Amino acid sequence: MKAVPLSPSAPDEIPDAVATDRRRVRAALLNKVCGDEDMFALGSSVARVVQMASSDDxxxxxxxxxVLSDVALTQRILRLANTVKYRTASGTAVTTISRAISLLGFDNVKTTALAMLLVDALASSDHAWSVRLELEASLCASLVGREMARHSFYQGAEEASIGALFKNLGPLLVASHEHERYREIGLLVASGKHKLGQAAQMILGCSYDALSEAVLGEWKIPDVIMRAQRPLPEGSLKVALNRGEWMRQVASFSLDVARLLAKSGEPSGTLDARALLERYGHALNIDGTQLDELFDVVAREMSGLLQSMNLEPVPRRQESDGDGLPNVLLLATLGTSDAEQGSYPSGKPRNARELLLAGVQDVTQMRASGQHQLNEVILAVLETLYTAMGFRFATVVLKDARRDQYRARVSFGADKSATQAGFAFPAAPGTAAGRDLFFLAMANNADLMISDAASPKIRDLLPAWHRQLLPDAKSFIVLPLVVGQAQLGLFYADRTQAAPEGVPPDETSLIKALKGQVLAALAP
Incomplete structure (x- = not known):
């Protein structure tokens, strides 16, 4: 089967040199993904499993x-068959693969085997956080595809779960094999100016969907599964005219559901869930109640699948005592080049964008796991701001209703204990507080990033307690925490040097994304 060509950028839209560079990127990437010995073995195994027919004994x-030829795969399939969902009413343990196939279903075992092949080949990547994030999206999408196939009248609908599994193949392979490119794409998306397909096109010279289709072509995967990777038109979708078009819709829907479940453990009734219904509801004949049921079923299935694979939770960052930089070793594995290292005279790292992105991914994964407490989210965000932006002191200030004041609750940095103890101010602004920078920020819900605190206009807005407590603060940020009309507090962080380099839009977007995670956790 001839490999599907990766769509090039239009030559009249970008300079020749840039177009040549992107062609080089996608050609090198495809060669790396398909030419690598381990990936070639993965492709051969995937093709073999996909081509197994389910029509006869x-x-x-x-x-x-x-399955039996692979001891680890055998153990995982048996473990899955012995989970609560599949265990027989008598409670008899499932000890043979044949029985497991009978109990789980041929297509379930087939898709699970494919998923486990991806896990075995990629889960040990040096970039564990990113790869695990994309692996879980792929696994979850396959479960959604399987559920959709159960209710379909198309013959061979079970292939939808395989199409859905591979829908996220592009991001998964790029995260594993070209992590620097993966981070660049993520930064473009985080800026809010580019959709995922556009960002991938800009960095790789092709969309993730085109990359997935090309790789599956190299692996000799059937056409119907390859075509399921192609993007759909924007807006509400019409009912599919054939099985192939239906599989495209299911693959896209499955990955969107997987992303939503990762973003929010309980997405029922959210704006994102309603957007899913608006786009896919008519085409896939699914209503709000059915979508909520799908969320519940897939969440339970996902828990069992991860358990059967014995996938340990991704290691979280070590909590800090406030005097160290526990992120340093972790971030050193993210592929930062020597050219990006070092700091501005202010102390801000030159690779602040990459460090912020790593923090956003960390906190997003933490919240998506559903196994976190509010203080853990706040601590992770605060630590990210402190290390990624090179601040001298960073703290989160929350309202203390009993004392009728705002006061620092947890901090990082020099003299943090003494500074935190003094970082407090009345909850109700006094007569002179109308021009108090902190109250103005909260009243207007405005994120302030002050590059030169010595400016006379800024000095006039600083309250006396701040000038006394932190007289050497030359640059700082204030990020209000406002939910509805409730002013809950703020993040504050400063440096002892001015920061004329400022905060560019992409870093601003990531900082806002970090704050957004805390606001979501604080919301009732």
Whole structure:
């Protein structure tokens, strides 16, 4: 089967040199992904499993033999078959793969085997956070695809789960094999100016969907699964005219559901859930109640699948005592080049954007896990701001209703204990507080990033307690925490040097994304 060509950028839209560079990027990437010995072996195994027919006993025997030839895969399939959902009413343990196939279903075992192949090949990547994030999206999408296939009248609808599994293949492979490119794409998306497809096109010279289709072509995967990777038109979708078009819709829907479940553990009734219904509801004949049921089923299935694979939670960053930089070793593995290292005279790292992005991914994954407490989210965001932006002191200030004041609750940096103890001010502004910088920021819900605190106009807005407590603060940020009309507090962080380099839009977007995670956790 001939590989699907990766769509080039239009030559009249970008300079020749840039177009040549992007062609080089996508060609090198495809060669790396498909030419690597381990990836070639993965492709051969994937093709073998995909091509196993489910129409007769021979297919079942072939799948059972394949699973049994891999001890680890055998253990995982048996572990899945013995989870609460699938365990027989008598409670008898499932000890044979044939019984597991009978209990789980041929296509379930087939898709699970494919998912485990991806996990085995990629989960040990040096970039564990990013790869794990994309792996879980792929696994979750396959479960959504399987659920959609159960309610379909198309013959061979079960292939939808495989199409959905591979829908996220592009991001998964780029995260594993070209992490620097993956981070660049993520930064463009985080800026809010580019959609994922556009960002991938700019960095790779092709969309993620085109990359997925090309790789599957190299792996000799059937056309119907390859075509399921192609993007859909914008807006509400019409009912599919054939199985191939339906599979495209299901693959796209499945990945969107997976992303939503990762973003919010309980997405029912949210704006994102309503947007999903607006786009896919008519085409896939699914209403709000059915979508909520799908969320519940897939969330439970995902928990069982990860358990069966014995996937340990991604290691969280070490909590700090406030005097160290626990992110340093972790961030050193993210591919930062020597040219990006170092700091501005203010102390702000030159690779602040990359450090902020790593923090956003960390906090997003933490909240998506559903196994976090509010203080853990706040601590992770505060630590990210402190280390990524090179601040001398950073703290989160929350309202203390009993004392009728705002006061610092947790801090990082020099003399943090003494500074935190003094960082407090009345909850109700006094007569002179109308021009108090902190109250103005909260009243207007305005994120302030002050590059030169010595400016006379800024000095006039600083309250006396701040000038006394932090007389050497030359640049600082104030990020109000406002939910509805409630002024809950703020993030504050400063340096002892002015910061004329400022905060560019992409870094601003990431800082706002970090604050947004805290606001979401604070919301009732």
């Amino acid at each position: 021979e297919g079942t025997h072939a799948l059972a033999y394949y």
